[in-house]
Amino acid sequence: MAGFAPLPELDPDLLKKYDRAGPRYTSYPTAPAFHEGFGVADYSDALAGKKPVPFTESRSNVSLYFHIPFCDTLCYFCGCNMIVSNNRERIARYLDYLIREVHLNRSYLDDARALEQLHWGGGTPTHLSPEEIRTLGEAIHKSYSIDSDFEASCEVDPRELTEDHLRALFDVGFRRISLGLQDLNPSVQKAVNRIQSLELTKGVVDQARSIGFESVNIDLIYGLPRQTINSFAATLEQVLEMEPDRIALFNFAYLPEMFKHHSVIHPEEMPSASDKLQILIRSVQRIGYRGYRFIGMDHFARESDELAKAQDHGDLYRNFQGYSTKKGLDVIAHGITGISQVGRTYSQNAKNEKDYFAALDAGKLTVFRGYELSEDDVIRRYVITELMCHFFLSFNAFREVTGREFREYFAAELSESGPSSLQSMQEDGLLKIRDTGIEVMPVGRFLIRNIAMCFDAYLKRPDAKKGYSRTI
Ligand code: SF4
Numbered sequence: 001m002a003g004f005a006p007l008p009e010l011d012p013d014l015l016k017k018y019d020r021a022g023p024r025y026t027s028y029p030t031a032p033a034f035h036e037g038f039g040v041a042d043y044s045d046a047l048a049g050k051k052p053v054p055f056t057e058s059r060s061n062v063s064l065y066f067h068i069p070f071c072d073t074l075c076y077f078c079g080c081n082m083i084v085s086n087n088r089e090r091i092a093r094y095l096d097y098l099i100r101e102v103h104l105n106r107s108y109l110d111d112a113r114a115l116e117q118l119h120w121g122g123g124t125p126t127h128l129s130p131e132e133i134r135t136l137g138e139a140i141h142k143s144y145s146i147d148s149d150f151e152a153s154c155e156v157d158p159r160e161l162t163e164d165h166l167r168a169l170f171d172v173g174f175r176r177i178s179l180g181l182q183d184l185n186p187s188v189q190k191a192v193n194r195i196q197s198l199e200l201t202k203g204v205v206d207q208a209r210s211i212g213f214e215s216v217n218i219d220l221i222y223g224l225p226r227q228t229i230n231s232f233a234a235t236l237e238q239v240l241e242m243e244p245d246r247i248a249l250f251n252f253a254y255l256p257e258m259f260k261h262h263s264v265i266h267p268e269e270m271p272s273a274s275d276k277l278q279i280l281i282r283s284v285q286r287i288g289y290r291g292y293r294f295i296g297m298d299h300f301a302r303e304s305d306e307l308a309k310a311q312d313h314g315d316l317y318r319n320f321q322g323y324s325t326k327k328g329l330d331v332i333a334h335g336i337t338g339i340s341q342v343g344r345t346y347s348q349n350a351k352n353e354k355d356y357f358a359a360l361d362a363g364k365l366t367v368f369r370g371y372e373l374s375e376d377d378v379i380r381r382y383v384i385t386e387l388m389c390h391f392f393l394s395f396n397a398f399r400e401v402t403g404r405e406f407r408e409y410f411a412a413e414l415s416e417s418g419p420s421s422l423q424s425m426q427e428d429g430l431l432k433i434r435d436t437g438i439e440v441m442p443v444g445r446f447l448i449r450n451i452a453m454c455f456d457a458y459l460k461r462p463d464a465k466k467g468y469s470r471t472i
Contacts, residue, residue: 010281010446012274014428018450019273019472020420022459024297025388025449026320027346028381029371029458031339034348038370043340043347047108047332051343054378055401058343059328061147062109063117064140065321066098067335067349068125072160075194076264077182077224077252081337081351082123094335094353095132099139100360101334106143108365109332115144117326118152118173126156130168137172146173151306151325153178153215158204159196163211166204170211177208178217178248183224184235191225191269198238205242215245215305222279223252225269232279233286240290246307247292247300248322249283251276253469280472284446296388297448299323316389323389336366344373376457379409384452391440391448398437406437413454422454447471 023030045051052058069083070091085091118140128136153176154169169177181201182194189195205216218239222232239247254270256263271279284294292300293308299322301307310316310325317327320339333340336356338349347370350356359366373381379402386393395406407414414433417423422438425431430444431451444451449471453459 010284010443012277012281014443015277015280015446015472016273017428018420018430018447019470020450021468022449022453022471023456023468025384025452026318026322027339027341028384028456029373029377031346031348033458034346034369034371036369038345038347038367038372040365040367042345042370042372043342043365043367044108046340046342046345046347047105049110049343051345051372053344053373054375055382055403056328056378059330060110060112061114061116061329062144063119063319063324063326063329063331064115064144065331065333065338065340066118066120066125066136067122067333067338068094068098068120068128069123069336070094070127071122071124072127072157073193074261075182076192076261077194077221078261079253079255079259080123088129091128092132093357095128095136097357097360098136098334101366102139102143104360104363104365105332105334113144114147115140116147116150117324117329118150119321120154120174121321122155124157124160125154126161126165126169130162130164133165133168134172137168141172151175155180156204158201159194161204163207166208166211166213170213175213176215176217177213178219178246179204179244180219181239182219182221183227183232184238185227185231188224188226188231191265193264202242205244216242217246217248218242218244219248219250220283221250221252222283223254223271223276225265225271227271227275227279229275229278229282233282236283236286240286245302245305247287248298249280249287249300250298251280251469251472255469277472294445295323296391296445297323311389314390318385318388340367344378346371346373379404380455380457383410383455387438387440387452387455388448391445392437394437396436410455416454420450420453422451425451425454 069081070085071082074084152174154174155178157180184198208216254262287300295301295307306325315327317324319331319341330342331340336349337351340347347367350359350366350368356366383393398406426433429441430447431441432439
């Protein structure tokens with residue numbers, strides 16, 4: 001049902017009505033539901049295949065995630081789990097433990113499980129030296145047989161990237177890179193402590209293409225300090241000239257109570273709510289006009305890109321790295337704070353180096369908290385994933401997968417009539433509840449988090465956690 005749909009005219013009043021805090025649904029339930037009653041024994045059972053997902057055939061291949069937390073300097077808007085450090089000994093030690101973790105995790109898995117997907121994120125994976133990139137890449141390749149459909153992507157920071165870094169990434173199998181850019185305006189860059197010229201960024205894009213990388217993504221952020229409607233429009237034109245295969249356009253989540261360094265940003269320099277909305281609306285129109293498909297939450301891709309093809313083939317999925325082309329693979333995370341998704345479980349690694357090193361020194365998995373999904377969680381995750389990836393939920397498919405009638409199972413959600421209910425969203429043109437299923441309308445695609453929230457049982461609990469970013 002996804003296909004290409006022209007991008008809609010966005011009505012500022014409608015967007016304002018639905019602009020509220022909500023999860024990004026890289027998992028369901030989301031991380032605030034994780035608890036420390038879930039530990040190493042649960043995770044090792046999951047790795048051994050003892051916690052399969054109800055209603056789903058498990059896949060043998062795996063996806064590996066590596067969290068490399070180190071960065072050269074601090075960007076004031078950052079919301080990642082990162083450590084500013086240029087202490088090469090500290091970084092080398094972390095790498096050594098990452099490799100130990102590769103071997104430990106591998107020992108829990110059946111030998112037949114091959115590697116089909118690899119992602120390095122951070123922090124800044126390219127804060128590793130080219131030699132360190134090769135060392136980690138080779139350790140992974142020695143531990144796993146590689147599936148013929150293998151794909152690998154890495155986040156890179158153009159500000160400290162050399163051709164040797166790119167060649168090292170290419171040699172260990174990466175074919176996709178994602179560049180942090182955010183904004184090209186010098187005044188905005190100064191306000192967020194991230195100086196990165198167009199020439200530098202373009203040089204990396206050109207170099208990556210000449211080496212043979214198949215897909216280049218560029219990350220942008222709207223809502224940064226000193227951004228104006230015109231300044232961001234200029235940034236966007238320069239980005240479009242580079243013809244990236246994918247563009248991610250994130251909303252800046254200003255959360256000084258959660259991230260201390262956000263308070264360095266002067267609130268009076270932030271764009272007004274209405275300017276921010278205009279930046280979003282104009283950017284979406286412009287990106288669409290240049291032939292990109294809106295994949296879903298924050299992501300645009302060329303029709304030729306794997307993400308668009310996966311959406312056409314019904315293989316698009318969401319995991320902790322965002323949209324993914326590899327539906328149903330277990331994701332095994334390595335490194336501090338990494339979150340694994342294995343069988344019907346989520347497991348999060350130790351939050352700091354001390355605990356992470358101590359667990360690995362003792363030969364133990366580093367999980368400190370997690371979650372085992374109930375049958376109801378799996379059903380709701382299926383609904384949320386279908387809506388976020390394909391903008392359509394088929395009642396027949398729901399019956400085939402879960403053995404239940406959608407209208408009976410979700411009778412309460414369908415009959416609710418509050419301001420954020422499915423009924424009200426239908427009246428506002430965000431979705432249509434048809435005999436065959438729920439169809440998300442073009443404008444609803446931009447409010448897909450709000451639609452997903454209707455099916456989130458945890459948000460309705462009195463102890464529901466706060467601290468989510470806003471949906472617009
Ligand atoms: S490079 Fe990325 S992870 Fe590091 S501080 Fe900047 S935004 Fe955060």
